[in-house]
Amino acid sequence: MSVTDDISEARGGTSSAGLSELAQHRSARVRVEVAGNPHADDQTLLALAGDAAPVVRLAAAATGRSRAHGTVRALAASPDWRVREVVAGGEAEKTEASTLPRDVQALLTEDPRWQVRVCIAEHTQHRDLLTRLMADAHLRARKACALNRRLEETDLEVLRADRNGEVRAWVSWSSGLRGWRKSREQWLREAQDRSADVRWTALNHGDVPRWVVETLADDPDETVRTHAQQRSQQGLSRLRTPGTPFPAAAPEAPADP
Incomplete structure (x- = not known):
């Protein structure tokens, strides 16, 4: 089969076993289609989240962020901060962090990259996490808190007194x-x-x-x-x-x- 045929199979295939095999394809174009296929199983997605090609890792994160709790938490602990950003609901996915389990949000609240913490700050529905992020060391995380639609008047007063x-x-x-x-x-x-x-x-x-x-x-x-x-x-x-x-x-x- 040609690479074009393999791409079509990776995109439209429904067999998790077949997709798992295609996840090892030499072409990143094939692997990224597997990563975006909703029929790929969690084990395959986690493997692709560690792929050598960034585009494959991000596609796997975007598909995997709505999977079983263990899979989502594993993705949230990825060594690639861009994968963690997608899980948190960053630019690559445009979804709200509020769909994530609370313990995953808590993990991402402590992320070393402000780009990840910003996603949680804007969308979290958990008061303790929002309070923690309003005191974040990076101004962009605190600015994102100002956009959180769950803010109460007491929160606004805290942010109105911000040092920046x-x-x-x-x-x-x-x-x-x-x-x-x-x-x-x-x-x-x-x-x-x-x-x-x-x-x-x-x-x-x-x-x-x-x-x-x-x-x-x-x-x-x-x-x-x-x-x-x-x-x-x-x-x-x-x-x-x-x-x-x-x-x-x-x-x-x-x-x-």
Whole structure:
């Protein structure tokens, strides 16, 4: 049989024994089809999760993350952080970590890679894990917590007091996405925040009060001040397309300043 025939068999085959044999094929194109086949058994998937080709490992993780508990936990302990990210619900899979067993989520919460912890931070439904991640050493994990739809007001207060301005700005932004109304005290806190990122985000909130805009029209940061003055003149009309809370994308440091 040609490689093309083997790819077709790996993609459409239903025999776990046949797929197990094809999992040892010399071509990664065949092995990746086996890894994505729902009829491949757990043992085959775990073997492919350790494949020499990254694309095969990720395909095996994507298929295996919904399998038996032992298989999912084994994948979550993979030496390849990209496999662990897929299990956690990362970019390769676009699924929520909340579908994972609690002990697997707990394992991934302690992962050495922030890319993995971010996935759990955004989607976990377990209060103790969310609390742990809100104190994570990496700002991206704490920012992801701000997007978790299971946050309560007490959690938001913790994140509003975060030492990093980007985290505080994401709390402000996420409250806008959820349609939560802020108190006057919260608006004042954001308008007086030491971070220009937070003040900019408050300015571009859909429900920003006029008095906040007028306060920020005298902001020490030129970008915030200029846009506040423009918004005031234009009757609080939107000055930007929603998507990012900051005026321009800037590279993030790998750790907190």
